[in-house]
Amino acid sequence: MKTNLATYIDKEGNNMLHLAAELPSPNRLNIVSGAALQMQREMLWFQEIKKIMPNSYVIETNKKGQTPKEIFMKSHEDLQKKGEKWMKGTANYCMLVAALIATVVFPAAFTVPGGNNQDTGIPIFLETNWFRIFFISDAVAMLFSSSSVLVFLSVLTSRYTEKDFIKTLPQRLALGLGTLLISIVAMLLAFTAASFLVFQCKTPSVPIGIIVAAPVIPISLFVMLHYALWFDIFRSAFISNLLFRSQHKLFEARKEWQSPVCMQLRFGTKFKQMIRPSV
Missing domain, CATH: 1.20.140 (Butyryl-CoA Dehydrogenase, subunit A; domain 3)
Structure with a gap:
């Protein structure tokens, strides 16, 4: 499931890492005090999303020709x-x-x-x-x-x-x-x-x-x-x-559950929609 979700793209050609590189709303930034600590939190969030992305998607450009790293540097410059x-x-x-x-x-x-x-x-x-x-x-x-x-x-x-x-x-x-x-x-x-x-x-x-x-x-x-x-x-x-480490282990399923047969038995037709191509 994690691998499939990481390959989704939107109509603008942005994958999950492109969206994570955008600057969030002020109420999300103000979780911690101090602009330096907010910048650190944004860097950690970007790195955590980068870990679950395929290598080819990390340097992939959207329809505007921007990579996730370029979007992050531009949106977080201020x-x-x-x-x-x-x-x-x-x-x-x-x-x-x-x-x-x-x-x-x-x-x-x-x-x-x-x-x-x-x-x-x-x-x-x-x-x-x-x-x-x-x-x-x-x-x-x-x-x-x-x-x-x-x-x-x-x-x-x-x-x-x-x-x-x-x-x-x-x-x-x-x-x-x-x-x-x-x-x-x-x-x-x-x-x-x-x-x-x-x-x-x-x-x-x-x-x-x-x-x-x-x-x-x-x-x-x-x-x-x-x-x-x-x-x-x-x-x-x-x-x-430890800031972004999940306590519920949502994606750590047992290996036998990760096979296409078991996934289709568990999710039915929804699984066929989830594994659609990302293009």
Whole structure:
């Protein structure tokens, strides 16, 4: 059945791949957010249809002399430009945030809370647990914010070809957002540890709840406000191969059912109509 359906053509000479190359309606494109992710979804859809088409139909031209690939490139030209603009804008703003975090946490490693011993130069709170938490969190924030800047820089300098939209760009964007989130969490954790170090002897005057809530509130807001975008990006980056995989196995019939005799017994005269020539 799958082979027969793939050979059908319409009155304009378009086969199934020609139709899959057309740009869908806006409500179909808006299933995912972001023009770059929409372009990736369209590329994956085109490739999935291409897999079930005979090789001769992949390069077949319609009555206008257009191949499926030519139709896809022409109809998705504007979407590709919008995807490049969206990807660069997102990477630019995220890289700015990562650079700000790196700017803040770098000097914090040398101006430790509580100061240093004037005789030895060793930090006063060196042996405390909160100081270890502060220093480790500050180092993690510095490491991941710098990594995030480099990842987003690679997004900005990408070639933005059609193949880049399938895996390379979504994975880089997901990696950059992941490292950015880790750096934000580590920076706020370092702030909490520094607050406990400074006010550890005066906790009654500074409510502990305020110190603990300081990192929780911005992290929660960051996750809630960007949840939908994050979900689309990570799904497109890491499970894109499963987006168009059928759960019902419609075309995976048993081999003995695929013979012409069995097909005619099951579908009667409809089967004779299905195997009509495609010309």
